[in-house]
Amino acid sequence: MKSQRCWKTPFHRKSKSTVMQQQFNKVGKVETGSVALPAIMRSGAGGPESFQMGSMPQAKQHITSGQMHRGHMPPLTSAQQALTGTINSSMQAVQAAQASLDDFDTLPPLGTDAASQAWRKNKMDESKHEIHSQVDAITAGTASMVNLTAGDPAETDYTAVGCAVTTISSNLTEMSKGVKLLAALMDDEGGNGQQLLGAAKNLACAVSEMLKTAQPANTEPRQNLLQAAGNVGQASGELLSHIGETDTDPQFQDMLMQLAKAVANAAAALVLKAKNVAQKTEDSAQQNRVIAAATQCALSTSQLVACTRVVAPTISSPVCQEQLIEAGKLVAKSVEGCVEASQGATNDEGLLKQVGVAATGVTQALNELLQHIKQYASGAHPIGRHGEATDRILDVTENIFSSMGDAGEMVRQARILAQATSDLVNAIKMDAEGESDLENSRKLLSAAKLLADATAKMVEAAKGAAANPDSEEQQQKLREAAEGLRMATNAAAQNAIKKRLVNKLENAAKQAAAAATQTIAAAQHAASSNRNQAAQQQLVQSCKVVAEQIPQLVQGVRGSQSQPDSPSAQLALISASQNFLQPGAKMVTASKATVPTINDQASAMQLSQCAKNLASALAELRTASQKAQEACGPLEIDNALSMVRGLEKDIQEAKASAEEGKLKPLPGETLEKCSQDLGTSTKAVSSAIAQLLSEATQGNENYTGMAARDVAQALKSLASAARGVAANTGDPPVRNAMLDCAGDVMDKSANLIEETKRAIARPGDAESQQRLAQVAKAVSQALNRSVNCLPGQRDVDNAIRTVGEASKTLLADSFPSSGRSFQEVQAQLNEVAAGLNQSANEVVQASRGTTQDLARATSKFGQDFSNFVEAGVDMAGTSQSKEDQTQVVSNLKTISMSSSKLLLAAKALSTDPSSPNLKNQLAAAARAVTDSINQLITMCTQQAPGQKECDNALRELESVRGMLENPTEAINDLSYFDCIDGVMENSKVLGESMAGISHNAKNSNLPEFAHMQEALEESVQMMKEAVDDLGATLAEAASASGAVGGMVDSINDAINKMEDTPALEPEGTFVDYQTTMVKTAKAIAVTVQEMVTKSNTNPDDLGGLANQLTNEFGNLANEAKYAAVTAENDEIGSHIKKQVGELGFSCTGLVTKAGALQCSPNDSFTKKELIESARKVSEKVSHVLASLQAGNRGTQACITAASAVSGIIADLDTTIMFATAGTLNRENAETFADHRECILKTAKTLVEDTKLLVSGAGASQEKLAQAAQSSVSTITKLADVVKLGAASLGSEDPETQVVLINAVKDVAKALGNLISATKAAAGKPHDDPSMLQLKNSAKVMVTNVTSLLKTVKAVEDEATKGTRALEATIEHIKQELAVFSSSDPPPKTTTPEEFIRMTKGITMATAKAVAAGNSCRQEDVIATANLSRRAIAEMLHSCKQAAYHPEVNKEVQMRALRYGNECASGYLGLLEHVLVIIQKPSHDLKQQLASYSKRVAGSVTELIQAAEAMKGTEWVDPEDPTVIAENELLGAAAAIEAAAKKLEQLRPRTKPKEADESLNFEEQILEAAKSIAAATSALVKAASAAQRELVAQGKVGAIPANAVDDGQWSQGLISAARMVAAATNNLCEAANSAVQGHASEEKLISSAKQVAASTAQLLVACKVKADQDSQTMKRLQVRTAAGNAVKRASDNLVKAAQKAAFDAQDDQAVVVKSKMVGGIAQIIAAQEEMLRKERELEDARKKLAMIRQQQYKFLPSELREDGQEQ
Secondary structure, three states, X not given: OOOOOOOOOOOOOOOXXXXXXXXXXXXXXXXXXXXXXXXXXXXXXXXXXXXXXXXXXXXXXXXXXXOOXXXXXXXXOHHHHHHHHHHHHHHHHHHHHHHHHHOOOOOOOOOOOHHXXXXXXXXXXXXXXXXXXXXXXHHHHHHHHHHHOOOOHHHOOHHHHHHHHHHHHHHHHHXXXXXXXXXXXXXXXXXXHHHHHHHHHHHHHHHHHHHHHOOOOOOOOHHHHHHHHHHHHHHHHHHHHHOOOOOOOXXXXXXXXXXXXXXXXXXXXXXXXXXXXXHOOOOHHHHHXXXXXXXXXXXXXXXXXXXXXXXXXXXXXXXXXXXXXXXHHHHHHHHHHHHHHXXXXXXXXXXXXXXXXXXXXXXXXXXXXXXXXXXXXXXXXXXXXXXXXXXXXXXXXXXXXHOOOOHHHHHHHHHHHHHHHHHHHHHHHHHHHOOOOHHHHHHHHXXXXXXXXXXXXXXXXXXXXXXXXXXXXXXXXXXXXXXXXXXXXXXHOHHXXXXXXXXXXXHHHHHHHHHHHHHHHHHHHXXXXXXXXXXXXXXXXXXXXXXXXXXHHHHHHHHHHHOOOOHHHHHHHHHXXXXXXXXXXXXXXXXXXXXXXXXXXXXXXXXXXXXXXXXXXXXHHXXXXXXXXXXXXXXXXXXXXXXXXXXXXXXXXXXXXXXXXXXXXXXXXOHHHHHHHHHHHHHHHHHHHHHHHHHHHHOOHHXXXXXXXXXXXXXXXXXXXXXXXXXXXXXXXXXXXXXXXXXXXXXXXXXXXXXXXXXXXOOOOHHHHHXXXXXXXXXXXXXXHHHHOOOOHHHHHHHHHHHHHHHHHHHOOOOOOOOOOHHHHHHHHHHHHHHHHHHHHHHHHHOOOOHHHHHHHHHHXXXXXXXXXHHHHHHHXXXXXXXXXXXXXXHXXXXXXXXXXXXXXXXXXXXXXXXXXXXXXXXXXXXXXXXXXXXXXXXXXXXXXXXXXXXXXXXXXXXXXXXXXXXXXXXXXOOHHHHHHHHHHHXXXXXXXXXXXXXXXXXXXXXXXXXXXXXXXXXXXXXXXXXXXXXXXXXHHHHHOOOXXXXXXXXXXXXXXXXXXXXXXOOOOHHHHHHHHHHHHXXXXXXXXXXXXXXXXXHHHHHHHHHHHHHHHHHHHHHHHHHHXXXXXXXXXXXXXXXXXXXXXXXXXXXXXXXXXXXXXXXXXXXXXXXXXXXXXXXXXXXXXXXXXXXXXXXXXXXXXXXXXXXXXXXXXXXXXXXXXXXXXXXXXXXXXXXXXXXHHHHHHHXXXXXXXXXXXXXXXXXXXXXXXXXXXXHHHXXXXXXXXXXXXXXXXXXXXXXXXXXHHHHHHHHHHHHHHHHHHOOOOOOOHHHHHHHHHXXXXXXXXXXXXXXXXXXXXXXXXXXXXXXXXXXXXXXXXXXXXXXXXXXXXXXXXXXXXXXXXXXXXXXXXXXXXXXXXXXXXXXXXXXXXXXXXXXHHHHHXXXXXXXXXXXXXXXXXXXXXXXXXXXXXXXXXXXXXXXXXXXXXXXXXXXXXXXXXXXXXXXXXXXXXXXXXXXXXXXXXXXXXXXXXXXXXXXXXXXXXXXXXXXXXXXXXXOOOOOOHHHHHHHHHHHHXXXXXXXXXXXXXXXXXXXXXXXXXXXXXXXXXXXXXXXXXXXXXHHHHXXXXXXXXXXXXXXXXXXXXXXXXXXXXXXXXXXHHHHHXXXXXXXXXXXXXXXXXXXXXXXXXXXXHHHHHHHHHHHHHHHHHHHOOOOOOOOHXXXXXXXXXXXXXXXXXXXXXXXXXXXHHHHHHHHHOOOOHHHHXXXXXX
16 A cells, blocks of 8 residues: 555654644534534645555644634624625735836936935935835734734624724835835936835735735634734835835844743743643633633733734834734733633642742733833933933923922922932033043033032022921022023033934934825725715825925934934924924824715724824924924024025026036926915015014024024925926026026025024114115015016016006096997997906916916906907996096996906916915905996996896806806805705795896895895804704713713814914903913813822713813913913913923823723723823923913912912801801910900001002012012911901800901902902003002002901900991991992802892891891891891892893893892991991981881892893792792602613612612602602692682682592692602602512502602692682693603603513523423422412402592592593
8 A cells, every 4th residue: 555545633753832722612502403524535744655564654743724614614794794805805905016016117307406316315215214104004004913813703893903904905005106116216326126126025925915814714723824924024124124224223123022932931831830720620610711711821922922023123113012012911911811710710829829920920021021112112222321310300390390389399309309410410420531532521521510519509599498498588599599400401411402302303203204104095095985075185185285294304304314413404304393293283184084984994994093193193293393493493593594505506506407408307397386386485485584584673593593494494495496497498598587586586585594693693783674674675576586487477467567558548538439329339348348257257267277378368358458448438438427437437447456456366376376365365356356347337237227137147147157167165164064054045045036036136125135144144053053062962972981082182283273373362461361371270180180089989980071171271272372472472472382282292191091991990000001191291280380480470479379368268258157156166265365466466467568569560570479478478377366366255256256257358358359450460551450450459458457457456345346347347348339330240140049049138137237226235236247248248249140140131130230239238328327326326316227228128129020030931939839849840750750761771680689789770769759749748838829719719618528528639739739749658668668679660660650640630630629810720730741741750660660570570580490390390380370470460450440449439520531541
């Protein structure tokens, strides 16, 4: 026998590594079928073999895939089918890309000038960058596929897998294009382009193979997928090495692989230990669980190694780092699962300890791997040995600045700072010792000495602050010393700091460019599945703009890396980065807006993820560019000058190449494009020069440098455009003129920058400013000459001259008649008018087209205008009167002016077609031409009624045709659906107008159309409001579910908008915005702290808090924009915006972590990250506050002081409450005399502080700050000593205590107002209104302090203390009345009902005052004073708050304010009269008290009527019992509805019958029952009122003759109300029993039905016994809606309970006995129980029928039908 077919069951002679693959089994139903399946026959591994005697064959080892019968494969799910489709289409795309790599591109002919050489070099750099970023995306997508397909197939996110597949294929397709271009460029320069193509083919082949193994229907082992993924990584690394882009250190990659293998080894050890546990476990289920966990651990580890192989060549990419970290997290999760399974399987401490040690080993190895990745991600290599110390110094000094006021914290930070500077000094000395250059060594030692001296000063200042913690002066010294130390650190480590910042910017720019490339690729791939072409078009436009910016960014990075010490290269990178931010942000916005309109889920997810990554990269780029600019700023003027001189040289080279015939256009350059670019860049240069002149005039070197940089960048674009125009022009004179003009612009611009540099050195010099203006004018003239050299511009100029020449005929004194008839002249005028109108429209169209189109259109317009003027002059000669002739000529002149403006606008737009302003100007000019023609024709045809309107309408339609031919251009800011609504509405109007067109045209019936237009605008406004509401609702819903993308976008938008110039002028001063920002920043700090708390207690609330944080930051950023504009100087404003921006970036991190924690509440790692992010946000908040303080330290101190005073007032209010309650007790045996002197002394000190505070408003910020802090310190001390003094009076005299505390409270309030007035008046001139307010506040302050002094002196004088208290109250009411009478709106509003409640106190106070006036007892007077103070203040506050409610109209508001003023004034007169009586009591004076009290009562009545008027016809008396009944019933209805929904969703388990504490629906039922009980109580009161009316009418007897006969109706409405109460009581008992498990849902259902029935009976009772005309009964009948609501709610409760009971039957678990006898016994028992229940049901029904029959006879005849129904 030579060969043999054999089964593949090999015998293993030696051990081999075994690949373990987890199998996911699912429990399903039993399937019946035949087991006689066909055998599986397979060939041998090595083909036919020969067997010989006396020898052993080799070991048979073979792995066969696909051994499962296809007939038993489960069917693919819809998600798997969608993934299969995505993979198939992606494989086709990959194969197409692979086929396209046979040949490289053909390069266009290029010149030899500098621009051509630069293009070649830049294009190579750009191609390499794009290929690198695309390879990054391919490897990241591959790793993502490996991670996403790791778990149970049923739980795999196939949409995300499809997204990864789409990312790979789309990037490979784009990469093939870049590879072909780069190969051509490399071949052109002598490189080997074919090798590059081969490497790209290998990568495409590897990707194709991997996609095959990733098919959902594929049954190959997972190891094949991991191997294929590793091949993709290897091919990626080879491709990158071919293009020279392997920027990752090989040692780093080797270490990465070693660490991954270390994790694998540690995991193998853990698997062995888990295997030991499984072997010693007797429980097979636990054993299987341990084995499954160990297998999963091994799989996740092998997956980690595979991911490492994939992403190692591209580990510099953040997305690749994220995938590797994600794989590490999966390993950590599987390790936890292995440990948990082992703990559940055995209690053997030895085995568990071994497992724990092995798991710790895996964790440690994994942490080392992740740390290695994070080290690289953070920039990896610190520059210089003192980089860390420098960072720590800068951070700690910021902390010191933000800790002003907390001496302890400042000293603690100073200690840290001292250590850090010591480390830095030592590092600098070591550098100096190792320096070979003596000069450099000397500089380093000098810097170290300066740093050491600054450190010594700081240490001394810290000692002073520690010794005197309350000294503001010592804290300020410490701050100044820290600032000096910071400056010394910057000077010592300037180069190191600068290099690090530039290095960070390089990395950020690379990642931003890569992210933008990915987003563009995703947008192009999604185009085919986007159902909204308008959104796709907008996205494409934004992608084009970004694509134009990416090369500049890449060139900036390459230039900076190749010339690390070149300031010019660094500044070019900064400029490119800042120019990239705005278009990048717009593309992010467009991408996110497009995502919802993409049908293909994978493409939508890819675009969404790319947009998210780009937004994050832009945030990093913004921060890095700002910091780098601060470090590199001073050199920008010199760099700009050298750049412009270089551009001039390049223009000269281009001219030389042109003369030799070698000037070729660069690829992509056309005459049209270059002409437009020249026009755009000319405008940019003009704008930049204007900014440069402005900054130079102000003398700010930093901002002047930035403006000079902008000028140089704009000139670079202009030079490139001018060269392109020249290269595309065949006419040598035109070409030379263009290059000469461009060179002249460069020369004049260089002179301008040189002159600017001299002007900065001599700020304020009039002569230098004059020279600067002259040079700028020369630049402007040169720019105009260069624009006029453009093709097509000369033709427009000729047309303008033609218009001017033709218009000269209008200057004649007389216009003779042509001899033709009026009709002939009119017909000719109409004809040429139509021609001119058509020509105007053609000019508008041509301005958007080619230069040839514009030339033809403008020439035709000039000719048509000449004809029109000639016809117009004929019309003037034919006019009958001199007046008509003059009017015709005037209109012709207007048309001439409009035509000139049209041509000028067309000329401007042709050079800058993308300018929206120029488009609007051109459209306006065209409309002006049409309108002026219409005016002339209208005037000439007034004698023909009807003709005017028709002609005007035709010309209007003609002018609109242009808009319809260009539907892609927006003409308004309405959304798509708004436009659809507008079309529908206006179509309706158009139809109606056409139906009656003759009538409306002849009668000029335009008001009706105007009305329709107003209705349309109203509808659009309502639609916008609805969309806004929808957006807010969606934001809340998204935040609740953990979706934070929208919030992150909102924060980023707020940051971006903060950089924009405010659209409106600031309405307030810096102080106003500073105050608001401080309040908002503190609110953010509170929200952040709440988020930290909720992260531990209730993570579900984090979404709402994150949304709140987003809104708060949006408000802060908006205020910061205006604060920066109104700041003292630009430097402070920029610092504020910078700090707010950094706070925003920290907030985005916190919001992101909150969303992640909300999705994974138990993830301790995420929780730690959230806490760390919260700490960073809190730190940034302190930095924002510090920047605001730096802006105006004095006003900031005033803000802080006002806040402190508010706290003191609140504390005094609390003390008054204690005193009123009689619990303010004295300490020891002290008396008031012990405190009197201290109070008086402190009050006098406060007066001095007040004077300093008032004078500080006009002094420096430092003095103002000191005065504010001193006054707060004094008022705090005064409040404390007064509280002690009041306590010493004893709790037996509470009224006197209240008088004393009220006196100091008045002082505190006055001080608070004074501080606010001082803050508002700071820095203002003496005649400013705020200064007057300050003086008035100072007077009130002095008055209140004087009143306090008087009160203190009289408090122990029994004869005068009442009088003094009354005087103080009168003064307080006057001050409150002054505030009430001011026009300032109240901080909040209230309801009219609350206002009425406040008026009741005045009635009581009036009675007290009259009584005190009659008795003249000091005790009564004191009580009256305290009560009056409180009652009047509350009334005035509530009156103003209610009057300013948004629903109150102006007339009612004025009425309420007038009567509030009269009431307070009348009460003031009463108190003053009482004061006179106390001082000189007489009978006559006491008799007059009644008239005063009547006046007050009358005012109160008017006040109440005004309150009723506020509610209008909806007014109800809040004390009306039926109103209370309605509110209670409606509240009960809502509560029952909520309980019904909860009962349906959250019913607790029946077994065991215990209340589930986590579910509160039972409490809601009980609350509903209580609410119904309260409602019935109020109804009884209402029924009582109605009952009296019924008794009076004789409809119901006062005492029923026979209560039994009358039944439940004998007592009328009251009995009906009691029935509701009884039913409610039953519901309470049933609900309570159900909660305790003692009753069933059936009892609850029955009780709820009874509530509904009794409520209905109550409403019927209203109708049966009542007089329908009675007001009382009408009020009761209004409550029908409330009763019906209770009935509906009860019905819903019944349905929910019935459903719960029905569901409970499905939930009951029945244990079926397996034995035959036992099973039959179960059936018999169940049947017996069923029969018994049926009998019980029948008995219950009979009993209910008997009860109803007995009750039926008691019902009145008119109710029996209703009763039956119930």
